[in-house]
Amino acid sequence: MTPPSSPNPSPRWTREQIRAARQVPLVPLLQKRGVQIIPREAGNFILPAYPGLIVKDSYWRWPERNLAGNAIDFFMRVLGLSFHDAMRQITAP
Numbered sequence: 001m002t003p004p005s006s007p008n009p010s011p012r013w014t015r016e017q018i019r020a021a022r023q024v025p026l027v028p029l030l031q032k033r034g035v036q037i038i039p040r041e042a043g044n045f046i047l048p049a050y051p052g053l054i055v056k057d058s059y060w061r062w063p064e065r066n067l068a069g070n071a072i073d074f075f076m077r078v079l080g081l082s083f084h085d086a087m088r089q090i091t092a093p
Helices: 015-022 026-032 071-078 083-091
Strands: 054-056 059-062 067-069
Touching (some): 015 071, 015 083, 067 071
């Protein structure tokens, strides 16, 4: 007998999907969420809601907190989402 399946199983993300999600530019994703973004020199952006945090392309760093990473890391470490929820947010149409 097989165990009952859960009503909403989490999807399995492929390596390709994860690799692509890591490289998604953060600025459009954050704009879609309504996060205020201020452009700075050299293609950098700051987020007033997160003092000291710097975003550029698909990467971010937060020197004051010794944190940095890619788009998935941002959604998990800064916004507090689970990996699954981060992937859903990043890959949503």
